[in-house]
Amino acid sequence: MKDTLNNKTYDDLEVGMTAHQTRLCRADDLYVFANASGNLNPMHLPKADGDGDGEPEALAPGMWVASLISGVLGCQLPGPGTLYHSQNLRFVNRAHAGDELTAHVRLTAKGADRKVRFDTWVDRADGVRILEGEAEVFAPERSVQFSTGDLPGLTVRRHEHFDRLLEKAAPLPAIPTAVVAPEEPDALAGAILGAEHTLITPILIGDPAKIEAAAEVERIDLAPYRIVAEPSHKAAAARAVAMVHEGEAAAVMKGHLHTDVLLAQIVKSDGGLRIGRRLSHVFVMDVPGLEHLLMVTDAAINISPDLQTKADIIQNAIDLALSLGIEEPKVGVLSAVEVVNPAIPSTLDAAILSKMAERGQITGGLVDGPLAMDNAIDLGAAQTKGIRSLVAGRAEILVAPNMEAGNMLAKELTFLAHAEAGGVVMGAKCPIILNSRADDEQARLASCAVAALNAWARTG
Template identity: 40%
Template sequence: MVKSFEEVLKKVKSLDIKKVAVAVAQDEPVLQALMQCKKEGIAEAILVGNENEIRKIAEEIGMDLSGYEIIHEENGPKAALKAVELVSSGKADMVMKGLIDTANFLRAVLNKEIGLRAGKLMSHVGVFEIPNVDRLIFMTDAAFNMYPDLKAKIDIVNNSVAVAKAVGIECPKVAPICAVEVVNPDMPSTLDAAMLSKMNERGQIKGCIIDGPLALDNALSEEAAAHKNISGPVAGKADIMVLPNIDAANVMYKTLTYTSNSKNGGLLVGTKAPVIVTSRADSFETKVNSIALAALVASCK
């Protein structure tokens, strides 16, 4: 089982190289990450954006553009549409946000004519390598779905399971995270957690093991679960954390990012191809990790 981003990168390099279309590519951190990905055999890229600015930045960072296709488009939303079209037409395997706001980028992704709609819910999956945790932790949804109901959470689970399987986890253990580990009628998230677990038990949600509700400590730590006499196949062994809403997920995501020595990456799935929506605040390493994760998911399409 893949347990670190070092192993993720190693796995990507063993597969056929994938190509990412970058929307509004005149962004220095993104170009640096793409340069590293090409150097390491993680992914190649098609750069869509202002060619003059792309070449200027490339010169400043010592990036050789001879091995890249560049499509000149000065208008940001049009560049995003072109990048998405490259993926929907099969000329690229995944799409990445460059120097464009997320709203305009996602409008292109969801375009009815050339977009990447797949007829199901789109959700964000963050992947963390956390010190003293012996496995990768998949966390969802910190960026896209605000207050998902049970139906949405089923899709969110399925999307995250697909990413975990692409990384190499054959049967992911899924923990619907709540404030407590018992079903409480006054806490709707615990009811959703119990329903997800029962649906999984009855074969309505396949390809994983779901058990919940679980509090975060009982999902992460076998010792914490044992202290509370909580047993089961997921207690203390969870691979996937399904947070109850965007508030909890976003706070957890940013807390791990800024207060620990964790490594991370993330992507949007539930589309016809992986969508990489990194923030300008994300580190160079996070961007490389995100491209690598997307390449693994693209390899399973």
């Protein structure tokens, strides 16, 4: 749409004048229309099956298509100041999300009281007519200019990146997963949800009576699932680690126990799951409006990481990103500023980490820093600061200077930007799923999908 709109007054109009406007019908348009109109007919929702045939229809609502005609009348001919008097419509075909549509108007008559009549129609890019009709509007009396530059934008809160992860993981066999102490309803429900979507095959380790009580609350049938009785959380965590060594489990999932209890068994020098690298947590985030997955690390394990720990944190995140199908992940090492300042130690670490990546001490991705948050994720902000980098403005992995900053960043994205966040611990022999009570179903499923994809990547 033009930044400045100009109109034609009633006196300027001549019979035969035409105008048109082309618009791609996006899935997001259908969600916006559903919310704005209150029309929640599943025939028009991109992923819903509205007629029971097993396939989503994603039909563009008729009145959304008709609104394209309103767009031409209100923005072009006659333009700003135009008001509707009447519109009739004949729908002769249907449009779907993904169709390119062109709305046309042609002035056919001028009447009294500034009333003008138009033929109106909408065609698909292949020439198929979608609708036709006539509109009568009140043309503007005076010339008007209108700037659209201050028009608020819209961000649709859906999570298509997580949907793609789930689609990618769906064909893979479910990975056997040792679930430690699923003794509360939310902990058990998360594991069973992953099983129902064929992402994991849960092995429930803990107190059988507590597991059965949690299942009763959630109305879960435990018959299909193996239960391993262990009297304490420490013993349950130790049994999960042993199962990984024995090849019975390809992932570990935290249930209702303290994270420290679980990690103590994973990191112990004799019989743990460490592989010579520091463990670190990676949030995998689907941020509405962002065109790619975003990873934030470390926000849960390493409180004040030193330089070598940060190198491990970066390598862990790169390895995870590669397993999710991200080619040559772009890593932004964050600080408060984008220049090296000896008074800010995190800028020194970031610069050294960038050089370590250049020299092959960190592999598989592009690493740059220090970067401030704005120029790490926004290309315009990076260009304004004169930063020339393949990472700046395009970062897919954000490395926080410490756990406090990482945790705050992840929670700000979740609660202010409405991001969904799945999380896993990397740096061990297998992925470790850490769910939170606050996680909704989408986040729990995403964590399972991330773990499944990573587990399968390790095998091959």
